[in-house]
Amino acid sequence: MAPEEPVPPVPKENPYAQKYVVKKGDTLWKIADEFYGDGKLYTKIFEANQDVLKDPDKIKPGQELRIP
Amino acid sequence: MNKAITLKWVAMLIASVMLVACAGQKEPATRAVADLEASIASIRDDAAKYASAELQQAEAAVVGLKEQLTREDYKGVIAAAPAVSARVASLQQVVSAKREEVKAAMVAASDEWRTLSAEVPQMVEAVQSRVDILTQSKKLPKNVTKDALQAAQTGLEAAKAAWGDATAAFSAGDPVKAVEHARSAKESGTAALSSLGMG
Numbered sequence: 183m184a185p186e187e188p189v190p191p192v193p194k195e196n197p198y199a200q201k202y203v204v205k206k207g208d209t210l211w212k213i214a215d216e217f218y219g220d221g222k223l224y225t226k227i228f229e230a231n232q233d234v235l236k237d238p239d240k241i242k243p244g245q246e247l248r249i250p
Numbered sequence: 251m252n253k254a255i256t257l258k259w260v261a262m263l264i265a266s267v268m269l270v271a272c273a274g275q276k277e278p279a280t281r282a283v284a285d286l287e288a289s290i291a292s293i294r295d296d297a298a299k300y301a302s303a304e305l306q307q308a309e310a311a312v313v314g315l316k317e318q319l320t321r322e323d324y325k326g327v328i329a330a331a332p333a334v335s336a337r338v339a340s341l342q343q344v345v346s347a348k349r350e351e352v353k354a355a356m357v358a359a360s361d362e363w364r365t366l367s368a369e370v371p372q373m374v375e376a377v378q379s380r381v382d383i384l385t386q387s388k389k390l391p392k393n394v395t396k397d398a399l400q401a402a403q404t405g406l407e408a409a410k411a412a413w414g415d416a417t418a419a420f421s422a423g424d425p426v427k428a429v430e431h432a433r434s435a436k437e438s439g440t441a442a443l444s445s446l447g448m449g
Contacts, residue, residue, distance in 0.1 A: 196372045196375060196376055197369075197372060198372050198373045198375075198376035198377075198439075198443060198448070199376045199379070200376075200380075200448050215391075216391060216392075217391055218383055218384060218387045218391055219384070219387045219388070219389045219390045219391040219392075219394070220386075220387035220388050220389060222388075223383055223386065223387060226383050250376075250379040250380065250383065
C-alpha cells in the first residue's frame with residue numbers, strides 16, 4: 183500500500199483577502215500582473231493556494247484563488 | 251421663702267426634664283448622622299466618578315449635621331436629618347443608575363470586542379500582505395497609484411497602532427476603551443483596503 187501523500191495545510195480563510203475566479207486563458211503570471219503589476223510575483227499567489235494548486239502552470243477555469 | 255424654694259425646685263425640675271429630653275434625642279440624632287455617613291461611604295468612590303457635585307452637596311449636608319451634634323443640637327439634627335437622608339437616597343439612585351448604565355456598556359462592548367478582535371487582525375494581515383507584495387513589484391497594478399500605495403501604508407501603520415492600543419486597553423480590563431480603539435483600527439484598515447482596490 184502506497185504511503186499517503188502529505189496534504190498541505192489549508193491556509194486559514196481571511197475574509198479580507200481578495201479572491202479571483204480563474205478564467206479561460208488565465209495564467210498565474212497574468213493574474214499576478216493584473217493584481218500586482220508584476221507577473222514575476224506569481225509565486226505569491228501559488229504559495230497562497232497550495233491547497234488547490236499542485237503546479238503553478240496548471241490552473242483551471244472556475245478555480246477560486248486567494249490573492250494575498 | 252417657701253415660694254422661692256418652690257420656684258427653685260420648679261426650675262430644677264424643668265431643667266431636668268429638658269436634660270432628659272435632650273439625652274433622649276442624642277442617641278437617635280447620633281445614629282442618624284452615623285447612618286448617613288455610612289450610606290455615603292458605601293457609594294463614595296462611584297459617586298465621585300458619576301455624581302461629584304451631588305456627592306459634595308450630600309457630604310456638606312452631613313458635615314452640617316455633625317456640627318449640630320457637636321453643639322448638642324440634637325433636636326435640630328433630628329429635624330434636618332430627613333432632608334439630608336432624602337438627598338443621600340437621591341445620590342444613591344443616581345449612582346445605582348449609572349452603575350447599571352456602565353454595566354450595560356461593558357456587556358455591549360465585550361460583545362462588539364469579540365467581533366472586532368476577529369476582524370481587525372485579519373484586515374491588518376490582508377493589507378500587510380498586499381503592501382509587502384506591492385513594494386516588491388517593479389510597477390504598480392493599473393488600479394493602484396503610488397499615492398494610493400502610500401496612503402495604504404499610512405493607513406496600515408495607523409491600524410496597527412490603534413489595534414495595539416485596543417488590545418492594551420482590553421488587557422487592562424477596559425473593553426469600552428478597547429472597542430473605541432478597535433473601531434479606529436478598523437476604520438484605518440478599511441481605508442487602506444480601499445486604497446489598494448481590495449475593498
